[in-house]
Amino acid sequence: MNKKSFVISGGGTGGHIYPAIAIADALKEKYPDANFLFVGASDRMEMQKVPKAGYAIEGLWISGIQRKLSLKNLLLPFKLLSSLWRSFRIIKKQQPTIAIGTGGFASAALLKMAGWMNVPTLIQEQNSFPGITNKLLAGNAKKICVAYPGLERFFSKEKVVLTGNPIRRDILNERISSAEAAHYFGLKEATKTILVLGGSLGAKAINELIAAKVDFFKANNVQVLWQCGELYFERFKHLATDTLKVVAYIDRMDLAYSLANCIISRAGASSVSELAVVGKPVLFIPSPYxxxxxxxxxxxxxxxxxxxxxxxxxxxxxxxxNTIVMLLNDSKLIEKLSVNFKSLAKPEATKDIVAEIEELIKD
Incomplete structure (x- = not known):
């Protein structure tokens, strides 16, 4: 068997990065001697998160189109050409067995060049409505792994495989006790806990909501574990108390999920997939932007x-x-939501995606 080489690209947000890392981890178990290289945008969070997960990463000078009128858009053609040229050099050097993309602008340049250089490509679409990157890459892709049914209306039916979204391995760990989780975060085990998630960078509307409801939480004897995001931590950290834990980022999501009685979250695809596995009552506050x-x-x-x-x-x-009171106290509702949400979970998604990759690269 020839030594495998995997080039993986996905970034900009945790919703693209963590599925990419999950796929890499599963491939590494199958092919421990393989070469792995991630490719991301040089100024985005993947440049920190991927090395922390133990993988090498190369950065491209790439960004998306600014929705507002901006001089930055004038640089886009130069960034695209630069990223395509760098992608060409990366692929020529790495000689990848396959290129894998999980979304983000860096994956557009890398996988487009991979297709032009006759490297097989697989893309993973996390959302119920595909992003522009994956729409552009679908023509050259050999397989498109999706998380929601019905995406044949966007992609060629023969390429689409319903797998679900990759889940971080630590989320699947069900052996964590609430006592361990409470100790880790400095909170109380016996007090009802709301976990607040606004994404890795933070969500302005959710953060302002939580800040405005501090007295409500206190009156209802509820403690809060609040991931406000790296962009907002300095603004909200002064609100921290013994029962209101304010953090920029949560590294141990397995512990956070274990402690939570109720979860407030944006509705990014990776978050939705993780929360289905967790099976706790959830209030989604989707970003309209x-x-x-x-x-x-x-x-x-x-x-x-x-x-x-x-x-x-x-x-x-x-x-x-009123919604939060129900999600914390209505035992019949809590049970129904848990059963129904867990029935939608696809905990084997990563394994199924790797099976599709193996099928494409088998000797």
Whole structure:
């Protein structure tokens, strides 16, 4: 068997990075002697997260189109040419067995060049509505692994495989006790806990909501583990108390999920997939600012299955408190949501994606 070489690209947000790392980890178990190289955008968070996971990464000078009128858009053609040329050099040097993309602008340059150089490509689409990158790459892709049914309306039916989204291995660890989790975060084991997630960088609307509801949480004897994001930590850290833990980022999500009685979250695809495995009551507050409003579509699919609640940002002021009280105290509702959400989970997604990769690269 020839030694395998995998080039993997996905970045910009944790929703692209963590699936890429999960796939790499599973491939490494299958091919421990293989070469692995990640390719990302040189100024985005993958440049820190990927090395922390134990993999080498090369950065491209690439970014997306600014939705507002901006001089930065004038640089886009130069960035694209630079990224394609660098991708060419990376592929020529690495001689990858396959190129794998999980979304983000860096993966567009890398996988497009890989296709031109006759390297087989596989893309993984996390959302119920595909991003522009994967739409552009679909023509050359050998396989397209998706998390939601019905994406044949965007991609060639013969390429699409319904696998689900890769889940970080630590999330699948069910042996963690709530006592261990409470000790880790400096919170109380016996007190009802709300976990607040706004994405790795943070969500302004969610953060402002939590800041405005400090007295509500206190009055209801609820403690809060609040990941406010790296962009907002300095603004909100002064609100921390013994029962309100404010952190920029949570590295041990397995512990956070174990401690939570209820979770408030954006509705990025990777978050939705993880939360299905966790099976706790969830209030989704989708971002209205993402392409094609795909977070609302992601959340609505779960709400339609009676597996979670969703509130749009414009009704938070009037409906948030009653919703949270129900999610914390209505035992029949909590049980129904848990059962329904777990029925949607695909904990074997990473293994199924790796099986598709193996099929493409078998000697």
């Amino acid at each position: 993402v392409a094609e409003d795909h977070q609302t579509k992601n959340a609505q699919a779960i709400v339609n299955a009676e597996a979670a609640f969703m509130l749009k940002q414009d009704v938070l002021a009037t409906e948030f408190e």
